[in-house]
Amino acid sequence: MLYYKTYIKDKEAPWITFIHGAGGSSTIWFKQIRYFRKDFNILLVDLRGHGKSKEDKWKKGDTFGHLAAEVIEVCDHLGIERTHVIGMSLGTIVSQSLADRYPERVQSLVLGGAIIALDIRTKLLLWLGRTIKRIIPFMLLYKLFAYIIMPRKNHEESRLAFVNEAKKMSQKQFVKWFSLTKLINPYLSHLQVSTKKIPTVFIMGSEDYLFIPPVRKVAEENSNFKVEIIENCGHVCNIDQPDIFNDISKRFIMSHV
Numbered sequence: 001m002l003y004y005k006t007y008i009k010d011k012e013a014p015w016i017t018f019i020h021g022a023g024g025s026s027t028i029w030f031k032q033i034r035y036f037r038k039d040f041n042i043l044l045v046d047l048r049g050h051g052k053s054k055e056d057k058w059k060k061g062d063t064f065g066h067l068a069a070e071v072i073e074v075c076d077h078l079g080i081e082r083t084h085v086i087g088m089s090l091g092t093i094v095s096q097s098l099a100d101r102y103p104e105r106v107q108s109l110v111l112g113g114a115i116i117a118l119d120i121r122t123k124l125l126l127w128l129g130r131t132i133k134r135i136i137p138f139m140l141l142y143k144l145f146a147y148i149i150m151p152r153k154n155h156e157e158s159r160l161a162f163v164n165e166a167k168k169m170s171q172k173q174f175v176k177w178f179s180l181t182k183l184i185n186p187y188l189s190h191l192q193v194s195t196k197k198i199p200t201v202f203i204m205g206s207e208d209y210l211f212i213p214p215v216r217k218v219a220e221e222n223s224n225f226k227v228e229i230i231e232n233c234g235h236v237c238n239i240d241q242p243d244i245f246n247d248i249s250k251r252f253i254m255s256h257v
Contacts, residue, residue, distance in 0.1 A: 022091075
């Protein structure tokens with residue numbers, strides 16, 4: 001089972017499950033815990049191969065759906081029947097996979113720095129990464145990606161947080177996670193259709209230049225999807241602008257309790 005940590009307000013309080021991105025861990029939510037634990041029960045998980053979770057063996061054909069199933073296993077263990085989900089970066093794919101496979105368990109989705117489609121630049125970057133992932137140290141590759149996705153000075157705290165957490169991953173786990181990105185666009189397109197009945201807010205930094213355009217487009221096509229843009233903010237908006245991120249998230253969740 002995944003490593004998890006809970007903060008319990010009371011047994012009647014709604015649950016929020018926090019899902020971090022690739023290379024991160026549940027520690028990236030340090031600017032959210034104090035704020036949300038006043039009104040909600042909180043579940044933090046470390047995804048497979050991250051943080052304090054074990055390096056479980058990957059099986060051929062493992063997908064984001066299998067990663068979502070591991071989160072549900074924790075929910076089942078704790079008796080959590082329904083939960084709001086807050087995801088960040090690649091964790092938004094796991095979050096939407098939860099809603100895709102277990103829609104009755106997900107009350108709402110808050111997707112920060114959401115990855116819902118890859119443009120030609122991102123595809124090229126990932127292709128390059130897959131080509132050289134077994135040749136060069138993965139931390140070199142991860143740092144390169146971190147600088148491309150979070151290039152500005154005001155992104156430095158987020159960049160350092162993810163790089164420091166990624167140092168705890170093994171090369172093998174990094175390669176396995178990286179392999180999930182191959183041919184991912186059709187799956188991402190499927191998720192935007194299959195989860196459209198789940199109340200969803202996308203929270204994007206105005207400087208998240210790689211991932212904002214497809215989010216704007218999908219929100220225009222689905223009235224159940226909302227978009228909130230945070231100014232002077234990069235990809236990891238829960239760290240760059242935590243107060244605004246927390247306020248938007250809480251208001252949205254409270255409207256769907």
